[in-house]
Each structure stands twice: as C-alpha cells, then as structure tokens.
Amino acid sequence: MSPTAPPLAGKLAGLRSSAIRDLLELAERPDVLSLAGGLPDAALMPRERIAAATESALTDARSLQYTGSPGWGPLREVLAARESVKLGRTVPTAEVFVTHGSQQALALLAEVLLDPGALVVVEDPAYVGALQVFRAAGARIAAIPLDDDGMRLDLLAELLARGERPALVHTVSTFHNPGGVTMSAARRAELAELAAAHGFWVIEDDPYGELWFDGPPPAPVAAHGANVIRLSSASKILAPALRVGWMVAPVRVARAVELLKQGADLCGSALTQQVAAELLADELWLAGHVDRVRDAYGQRAKALVGAVREEFGARLRCTDAAGGMFVWGEFTDGTDTAALLPVAVEAGVAFVPGAAFAVEAGYRSALRMCFTTSDAASLTEAVARLGRAAQSTQP
Amino acid sequence: MSPTAPPLAGKLAGLRSSAIRDLLELAERPDVLSLAGGLPDAALMPRERIAAATESALTDARSLQYTGSPGWGPLREVLAARESVKLGRTVPTAEVFVTHGSQQALALLAEVLLDPGALVVVEDPAYVGALQVFRAAGARIAAIPLDDDGMRLDLLAELLARGERPALVHTVSTFHNPGGVTMSAARRAELAELAAAHGFWVIEDDPYGELWFDGPPPAPVAAHGANVIRLSSASKILAPALRVGWMVAPVRVARAVELLKQGADLCGSALTQQVAAELLADELWLAGHVDRVRDAYGQRAKALVGAVREEFGARLRCTDAAGGMFVWGEFTDGTDTAALLPVAVEAGVAFVPGAAFAVEAGYRSALRMCFTTSDAASLTEAVARLGRAAQSTQP
Known part of the structure; x- marks a missing residue:
C-alpha cells in the first residue's frame, strides 16, 4: 500500500x-x-408460477421502472390483507413497508430505533444477522436464554426490575433460528404487556411462521400490543431471489424507515414485488x-x-x-x-x-x-x- | 401516543x-x-429481452436461491470484462461488487470510508442521494462548484492548500445530475493525482456515462489512479427494476463492503442479476x-x-x-x-x-x-x- x-x-x-x-x-x-x-430448498420453489407471473408483469412497462420506497402499492395491499388476518385487526396499508428481505428491515430499524449505547435485548442463542446489525449500531447487548417455550420472560422481568431500560427486544418468536423453539401463547401476551408497561419496542422477526408441520403457531406477539413491529418474508415460502421482506409497524416508524430507505437503496424491484404480489394474492394456489x-x-x-x-x-x-x-x-x-x-x-x-x-x-x-x-x-x-x-x- | x-x-x-x-x-x-x-423512459426498456432472459434463467433453480453478498458470480465476471475495457487495465473479479442499485454502493461506502466528522467534498449543485448519505454518516460537507468542465479543481486545490484533509471526494463525473456537465479529461487526471498526493478517496459516480449523444466521454477518473472507486448501474441502460448497480474498488474496500452488505440485506437477487448478466454479456444486442x-x-x-x-x-x-x-x-x-x-x-x-x-x-x-x-x-x-x-x- x-x-x-x-x-x-x-x-x-x-x-x-x-x-x-x-x-x-x-x-x-x-x-x-x-x-x-x-x-430453503430451491427445488421446492415455484419456478413455473414465478415465470408465468414475471411474463405477465412484463406486459406493463411500469414493472421495470423505479417504484416507491415503501414498496409496490398492490403488494403492500396484499400484505396488509394477509397481516390483518394474522393480527386480528385491520392493518392499514400505511403500516406495511416492503424491504429488501427482512434483513434490510432489521438494518433500517436499528437506525430508526436505536441511539448509540441503547440497550438491545436479544435471545441466547441469537439470530446472528440481527446481532450483527445491533452491534454495528453501537447498541449494548443483553441476552436472555431460550427454553422450550421461547424467551425466558422471567429473566427479562428480572432485568427490568434491576432498572435496565431496553430500547428494544428482538425475538424470533416462531421456530427459532437457531434454537428451534416457539414462544408460547402466554409469553407472547406477556412480552407485549411488558413492552407497553416499560415503553420498549419489540421486533418480532418471523420468517418461518408459515412453515408449521403439525399445527399453526400461536397468534403473533404483534397481535397483543402496539409496540411490536412484525417482520416477515417471502424468502422461505416463495423464493429468496424475489428479495421481498416486509414489516408491519406504526406509521411514524414506517415513515422514518422510508427516509432511511431512500438513502440506503432508493427502492426495491417493481418487477419482483409485482410477482410476489400476484403469488401472495392467489390464496388457493399459495x-x-x-x-x-x-x-x-x-x-x-x-x-x-x-x-x-x-x-x-x-x-x-x-x-x-x-x-x-x-x-x-x-x-x-x-x-x-x-x-x-x-x-x-x-x-x-x-x-x-x-x-x-x-x-x-x-x-x-x-x-x-x-x-x-x-x-x-x-x-x-x-x-x-x-x-x-x-x-x-x-x- | x-x-x-x-x-x-x-x-x-x-x-x-x-x-x-x-x-x-x-x-x-x-x-x-x-x-x-x-x-429513465420505461417505454425504452427492453421488456421482451428481459422476459426471455428471465424465462431462461428460471430453468435453473439456483436463480431463485440466495446468492453471495458480492453478487452473482457470472454477473461480476461480465462486469469485470466491461470495466476492464473502460479502465484500460485487467479488472479482477474480486474488485467488482454488485449492489442494490448504485445508491446502495454510496450508502455502504459511506460506512466503510467515513469516520464521524470526516470531511467529504461534494459538487455544488450536488447529487442529493449522495449528500443525504454523507450527512447521515455524520460527515462534514464541503462543496466545490461546477463549471462547464466539471468540478472546479482549482478550488479543491485551494481547499487542500488551506490544510483541509478530505476523507473522500464525490463526483458525478459524466453528464452530471443535476448540473448537466462532464468533467474534462485533464481534470480527471488531475483529480486522481490530487487523490494520490493527498491520500483521499474519490467516488466516481457514473450512472449516465453510456448515454452520450454525440461522442463518448473521456476515460473515467478511475482510469487515472488507484484511490478512485467507480460506481455504475444498469438502471439507466437496462431497467431500474433489475436493481443492479456495481462498484469497482480495491479488494480491501470490496471486502469491507461485503461485511456491511451482509448486515444491510444479505445479498441481491440471483434472478435479476442473472438477467442483467445475460443482457450485458450480449454485446451486439446491447x-x-x-x-x-x-x-x-x-x-x-x-x-x-x-x-x-x-x-x-x-x-x-x-x-x-x-x-x-x-x-x-x-x-x-x-x-x-x-x-x-x-x-x-x-x-x-x-x-x-x-x-x-x-x-x-x-x-x-x-x-x-x-x-x-x-x-x-x-x-x-x-x-x-x-x-x-x-x-x-x-x-
């Protein structure tokens, strides 16, 4: 050099x-x-359906143009409808923000929610993609172990009782990566209540929730309180190459994320988002x-x-x-x-x-x-x- | 609330x-x-060619899978070959990094190259997407006016003579947005020399260089020195919805960008990158x-x-x-x-x-x-x- x-x-x-x-x-x-x-297994990804949806999307030139930072409008509408069912309330489109995979949601949220030195609670073992982002944002990290019912909320309560004030708690609530466990229904409600009582954010990171084998998981943590930002993704049910993740977040959070997304990469792909919209809207096929x-x-x-x-x-x-x-x-x-x-x-x-x-x-x-x-x-x-x-x- | x-x-x-x-x-x-x-005009985007390339890419299941953070290998190879011609040297694939549009390259480079409070020199008027990123990174901004030959390097030299030490200088060297002008060949060489002499980075942001009307622009600033990171994009010649930008950067910079890209969004789309690779490799058609x-x-x-x-x-x-x-x-x-x-x-x-x-x-x-x-x-x-x-x- x-x-x-x-x-x-x-x-x-x-x-x-x-x-x-x-x-x-x-x-x-x-x-x-x-x-x-x-x-995920590429052999199980719906190649033919994606090919047909792409061909159909490409009949409209707008599918190749820049799109809005919060995502292709019809995709946000489909996601709002799907999330409304999951959350048991009408989710307005303004609360739905499409990201370049849910990893990007984590990265943008770390900027939106964390001041340097803020305390972030993660699960132990942790999803390393989240840990990396929180560390890069200059957060202090506290880790709460998992048991068979997910995050040990008794230990989170102890941490709060010691006077610690987390800015946010991150949980992979369902079919944890790497821990394999799912947070119980009771703990989901309790976590949302703690967040409301103590004024912290919860990021509920849920890329795997649709992949249940015996029966569906309990209602999301986000169904239990307003301080919960829910992340999900098309990567595990459709295909990672669509690069379609999304968050459901209070409008003030979604607006702040929009400002940062403009600087981060302007917008996602109108084409792959249109394909995702078509596949997610086709409920019977899906x-x-x-x-x-x-x-x-x-x-x-x-x-x-x-x-x-x-x-x-x-x-x-x-x-x-x-x-x-x-x-x-x-x-x-x-x-x-x-x-x-x-x-x-x-x-x-x-x-x-x-x-x-x-x-x-x-x-x-x-x-x-x-x-x-x-x-x-x-x-x-x-x-x-x-x-x-x-x-x-x-x- | x-x-x-x-x-x-x-x-x-x-x-x-x-x-x-x-x-x-x-x-x-x-x-x-x-x-x-x-x-760019969506009506001029090659919809049929993109549809055909997508159909062909989708015959291979890997086109739907996650891809490497630095980009789909064959796309990086095509870009390395094209950039070798532009830069007049053999550009190794390791120096080519694919980003989610060149806006993402700016955002990741701001993190890789700037400590808080670092001085960044931009052009005045400036590309606001760059300005926003540098401000968000906590940089001090100095602005150098444009004239008909691009950035006023006499004023940059004065700034350096006053003892200012920029960490980086950002230029839209060719067909400036918004200024419309192109940096002259002499100034391109001089800017690279100043960067070498004073130890600062240059980001040469070049999304428009292929869109010349009467004759091609001078060789890139990056052809004149090793401290120049060159950014370009498929958005203006193919389609924004491919979300394919790229940088040519020293390997140590590309490796640092790779670490940050993992946290930012893991990777780009194997599918749209494969489509871009096919179109960029088809020189006659292109x-x-x-x-x-x-x-x-x-x-x-x-x-x-x-x-x-x-x-x-x-x-x-x-x-x-x-x-x-x-x-x-x-x-x-x-x-x-x-x-x-x-x-x-x-x-x-x-x-x-x-x-x-x-x-x-x-x-x-x-x-x-x-x-x-x-x-x-x-x-x-x-x-x-x-x-x-x-x-x-x-x-």
Missing part, C-alpha cells in the same frame, strides 16, 4: 465475517453431507404450494430428529422440529462441538457449532442442524457419520 | 424527505407536463439497444435545449445536454425559481428549482429539467408554458 493509500473507517476494525458464513464453505465439498446450511413445502420439510425434520434420537439417545438432546428449518441439539456429556466439527467434516458431515450463535451463554456443547435441503436418506446418513465422529471425540 | 410509546432515535430529528421527492408528486397531476422527474436509447434521448435533449434557447434567449442560460438525462438552466436576470415553480405548475409545467440541489451556493435562479420521458412536442409545449409563467414573474 502506498503511503497515500487512504484509510478505511475506524469502526471496521471490530467487524468480522460471520462464523456461519465462513463455515458454509465447508458445505461445498461434494463429499460432505451438510447440516450446516440455512437455505395454500397448496405452502402445504407441499410443509410436507417436504416436515418429513425431513422427522427423519433428522428420529435419526439423532436413535443414534445418540440421551447423549444428544434435540428440539422436536415442529416447524421452520432447524433442529437445535445439545450434548449432555460435555462434548465440545467446535472441537467436534473438524472431525465431523473428516467423517463427511458438517453442522454449525452452538458457539457461533452464543451471546452470553457459551453453548459449547450445542449445534444447529438444518434439514431443508437433504432427503431423509441423506439426513440419516449424515447423522450416522456424526455418530462416528462423536464416538471418537467422546469426552 | 400513550405515555409508554417508545421513542425513535434522536438523529431522526435532522432527517427530512428530499425536496425532489416531494416535488415529484406535482408531476403526477395529469394536466402538468413535467420536467421535474428523473426517471450496443444496438443502447444506441436506440441514445438516439431517443438525444433527440429529446435537442428539442428541449432548442426550445429553451428560442423561448428565453439570453435570459436563461442552459447546458448543451451532450448526454445523460438532465439540462441545467440558470436565469441571468435574477428570476427566483422556487417562487416561479407554483406559477409554472399553475401554467401546467413542473421542474426542480436549483435550491433543491444547492449545498453552499444558493442556485436560486437555477433549475433542473429532465428530458427523458417526454417527446419533442411535449418538451416544446412545456417550455412554452414555462415561458408564460416566467413572463408573469419577471423580476
């Missing part, structure tokens, strides 16, 4: 690539069966399509969980996988999953060690397994390989 | 919607001929297509400039419109264009007053006129209406 090569911003010194992203490279070796991914995705993922989840329980018995406790894309497991004998990983890759299987998602707890004996992109036989074989690897590293 | 309604971040108090965006609403009245817009856009815009530009000169003579000096999308005019008799605007709208024509783009200079007698979306007859009629409005407000 020449003496006059300009510097980069100082804050970049603290940034690093996510451990998960680096690990995903492991999954690309053809001899490795990967449970490490986190992608119900059948999502049912097919649920069936496929549900079978894979059962195969994975069954294989883990058969292979490991009491040595590895894992979630039931009632929906979503992930199973969270914890070795009960102290096995260190970060140490296990290279042995497992040698044996031909990859996963993500719990430490990659840990905030305050260590989760050194935990792991995340994704079941979406492998068939039942591959999942069973992956678990068998994991068993062989774990045998050789038994503590 | 209940007493426990949570607040928004303090910094939002300083943010407001861009004056241009608010003005664009005027343009939507059917009786108003608008010179106020800033959109050359013919861009020629058609140039011809249409060139005829409209000549009609607008001709009408302005015939209607106003020496009272309104305007740029020649050698390319791009905008003509910049300045009344020589002190006419206040902000005061003129409501009268003009009443007379059935809209434009953007210069004050909307002013940083330090006032540009109270200036205006921006866009010629892309109207035919010659409408442009001539718009100027006639502007003439009537201006007559009644003559100072």
Whole structure:
C-alpha cells in the first residue's frame, strides 16, 4: 500500500465475517453431507408460477421502472390483507413497508430505533444477522436464554426490575433460528404487556411462521400490543431471489424507515414485488404450494430428529422440529462441538457449532442442524457419520 | 401516543424527505407536463429481452436461491470484462461488487470510508442521494462548484492548500445530475493525482456515462489512479427494476463492503442479476439497444435545449445536454425559481428549482429539467408554458 493509500473507517476494525458464513464453505465439498446450511430448498420453489407471473408483469412497462420506497402499492395491499388476518385487526396499508428481505428491515430499524449505547435485548442463542446489525449500531447487548417455550420472560422481568431500560427486544418468536423453539401463547401476551408497561419496542422477526408441520403457531406477539413491529418474508415460502421482506409497524416508524430507505437503496424491484404480489394474492394456489413445502420439510425434520434420537439417545438432546428449518441439539456429556466439527467434516458431515450463535451463554456443547435441503436418506446418513465422529471425540 | 410509546432515535430529528421527492408528486397531476422527474423512459426498456432472459434463467433453480453478498458470480465476471475495457487495465473479479442499485454502493461506502466528522467534498449543485448519505454518516460537507468542465479543481486545490484533509471526494463525473456537465479529461487526471498526493478517496459516480449523444466521454477518473472507486448501474441502460448497480474498488474496500452488505440485506437477487448478466454479456444486442436509447434521448435533449434557447434567449442560460438525462438552466436576470415553480405548475409545467440541489451556493435562479420521458412536442409545449409563467414573474 502506498503511503497515500487512504484509510478505511475506524469502526471496521471490530467487524468480522460471520462464523456461519465462513463455515458454509465447508458445505461445498461434494463429499460432505451438510447440516450446516440455512437455505430453503430451491427445488421446492415455484419456478413455473414465478415465470408465468414475471411474463405477465412484463406486459406493463411500469414493472421495470423505479417504484416507491415503501414498496409496490398492490403488494403492500396484499400484505396488509394477509397481516390483518394474522393480527386480528385491520392493518392499514400505511403500516406495511416492503424491504429488501427482512434483513434490510432489521438494518433500517436499528437506525430508526436505536441511539448509540441503547440497550438491545436479544435471545441466547441469537439470530446472528440481527446481532450483527445491533452491534454495528453501537447498541449494548443483553441476552436472555431460550427454553422450550421461547424467551425466558422471567429473566427479562428480572432485568427490568434491576432498572435496565431496553430500547428494544428482538425475538424470533416462531421456530427459532437457531434454537428451534416457539414462544408460547402466554409469553407472547406477556412480552407485549411488558413492552407497553416499560415503553420498549419489540421486533418480532418471523420468517418461518408459515412453515408449521403439525399445527399453526400461536397468534403473533404483534397481535397483543402496539409496540411490536412484525417482520416477515417471502424468502422461505416463495423464493429468496424475489428479495421481498416486509414489516408491519406504526406509521411514524414506517415513515422514518422510508427516509432511511431512500438513502440506503432508493427502492426495491417493481418487477419482483409485482410477482410476489400476484403469488401472495392467489390464496388457493399459495395454500397448496405452502402445504407441499410443509410436507417436504416436515418429513425431513422427522427423519433428522428420529435419526439423532436413535443414534445418540440421551447423549444428544434435540428440539422436536415442529416447524421452520432447524433442529437445535445439545450434548449432555460435555462434548465440545467446535472441537467436534473438524472431525465431523473428516467423517463427511458438517453442522454449525452452538458457539457461533452464543451471546452470553457459551453453548459449547450445542449445534444447529438444518434439514431443508437433504432427503431423509441423506439426513440419516449424515447423522450416522456424526455418530462416528462423536464416538471418537467422546469426552 | 400513550405515555409508554417508545421513542425513535434522536438523529431522526435532522432527517427530512428530499425536496425532489416531494416535488415529484406535482408531476403526477395529469394536466402538468413535467420536467421535474428523473426517471429513465420505461417505454425504452427492453421488456421482451428481459422476459426471455428471465424465462431462461428460471430453468435453473439456483436463480431463485440466495446468492453471495458480492453478487452473482457470472454477473461480476461480465462486469469485470466491461470495466476492464473502460479502465484500460485487467479488472479482477474480486474488485467488482454488485449492489442494490448504485445508491446502495454510496450508502455502504459511506460506512466503510467515513469516520464521524470526516470531511467529504461534494459538487455544488450536488447529487442529493449522495449528500443525504454523507450527512447521515455524520460527515462534514464541503462543496466545490461546477463549471462547464466539471468540478472546479482549482478550488479543491485551494481547499487542500488551506490544510483541509478530505476523507473522500464525490463526483458525478459524466453528464452530471443535476448540473448537466462532464468533467474534462485533464481534470480527471488531475483529480486522481490530487487523490494520490493527498491520500483521499474519490467516488466516481457514473450512472449516465453510456448515454452520450454525440461522442463518448473521456476515460473515467478511475482510469487515472488507484484511490478512485467507480460506481455504475444498469438502471439507466437496462431497467431500474433489475436493481443492479456495481462498484469497482480495491479488494480491501470490496471486502469491507461485503461485511456491511451482509448486515444491510444479505445479498441481491440471483434472478435479476442473472438477467442483467445475460443482457450485458450480449454485446451486439446491447450496443444496438443502447444506441436506440441514445438516439431517443438525444433527440429529446435537442428539442428541449432548442426550445429553451428560442423561448428565453439570453435570459436563461442552459447546458448543451451532450448526454445523460438532465439540462441545467440558470436565469441571468435574477428570476427566483422556487417562487416561479407554483406559477409554472399553475401554467401546467413542473421542474426542480436549483435550491433543491444547492449545498453552499444558493442556485436560486437555477433549475433542473429532465428530458427523458417526454417527446419533442411535449418538451416544446412545456417550455412554452414555462415561458408564460416566467413572463408573469419577471423580476
């Protein structure tokens, strides 16, 4: 570098690539069966329907033009109607804001809701995409562990009783990534009540809620209170390449997000938003399509969980996988999953060690397994390989 | 708002919607001929070619999946090849980063290159999308006026001689928005030399460079030095709805941008990026297509400039419109264009007053006129209406 090569911003010194992203490279070796991914199955995405909707959208030149920062109007209307059903109230279109995937909603909301040094409560283990955004915004992070009913609200109440005043609480309320659990109906109501009583925001991050296997999850946290901003996405039910996420937020929040979206990227794609609008509005087709995705993922989840329980018995406790894309497991004998990983890759299987998602707890004996992109036989074989690897590293 | 309604971040108090965006609403009245817009003409966008490329892309399920944060690999390769020709050196793919329009490149670069309080030099009048991003990043702004050869580098040299140390200089080097001018070849070389000598970054923001009417612009500033980050976009030559912009930047900058892109929105659309790759790689088709856009815009530009000169003579000096999308005019008799605007709208024509783009200079007698979306007859009629409005407000 020449003496006059300009510097980069100082804050970049603290940034690093996510451990998960680096690990995903492991999954690309053809001899490795990967449970490490986190992608929906491209084979289940509705290619023909998207092709037809694109062709139809392109009969109108406006589908190629810039669109409004809050999103293509008809898409916002379809989303408002769908969210009205979910939330049990009439959601006005002005409260619906389309983002470039729900990751962008997190990034814009961090700017809109957080002053530097604000306290943000996340779940432990955490969705790392949210954690990264809150850290970049200069927030202080407090982490509340999950149990089988989701975020431990008794511990959140303790934190509030100590006088801590979070600006916002982030929860993946349904089929948690990576934790696999779903917040109970009682806790959903309680969280919204705490937010109202103590004046904090809740971001309810819900990309997986439609992917239930046995029965639908409880009503969203956002159905219980006005301080709750709900995020969702077309990525897991239609296709990530549409880049369609959305938020339902109070109008003053949506307006502030609009100002920031103009600076961030002006607007989304009128074309892919029009395609998403057509598919989301076609309720009969959509119900059948999502049912097919649920069936496929549900079978894979059962195969994975069954294989883990058969292979490991009491040595590895894992979630039931009632929906979503992930199973969270914890070795009960102290096995260190970060140490296990290279042995497992040698044996031909990859996963993500719990430490990659840990905030305050260590989760050194935990792991995340994704079941979406492998068939039942591959999942069973992956678990068998994991068993062989774990045998050789038994503590 | 209940007493426990949570607040928004303090910094939002300083943010407001861009004056241009608010003005664009005027343009939507059917009786108003608008010179106020800033959109490319949707009727010239290659709908059928995009439909065919989309259909072809959708034969591969990967086109619907998440893609890498730096962009769809084959698109980066096509862009690297095209930029190699423009820059006169072999541009490695690692230096090419695809963004969600070039506005996103500005937003991510502001985070990557600027510490709070850093000095950013912009042009006056300025591209407001850049100004907004730099202000949001907490930069100090210095503005250097344009003349017919682009940014007044003598004034930049004076600023440097006074001991000011900008972190970056932003220029719309070619067919300036809103200023209409193009930086001369000599100044391009000189700007790159100043950047090397004083250790600052240059962002060369070039969405319009392909839209030349009489002959191509000089080689990019980025051809003259390593501290220059070049931005461009498919929005003005193909379609905004592809949401494909790109930067060519040193690898250490591209890597830092990648980390931030993960938090900002994970990745762009594999589908629209694949479509853009196919169209940009088809050189013969693309050359013919861009020629058609140039011809249409060139005829409209000549009609607008001709009408302005015939209607106003020496009272309104305007740029020649050698390319791009905008003509910049300045009344020589002190006419206040902000005061003129409501009268003009009443007379059935809209434009953007210069004050909307002013940083330090006032540009109270200036205006921006866009010629892309109207035919010659409408442009001539718009100027006639502007003439009537201006007559009644003559100072």
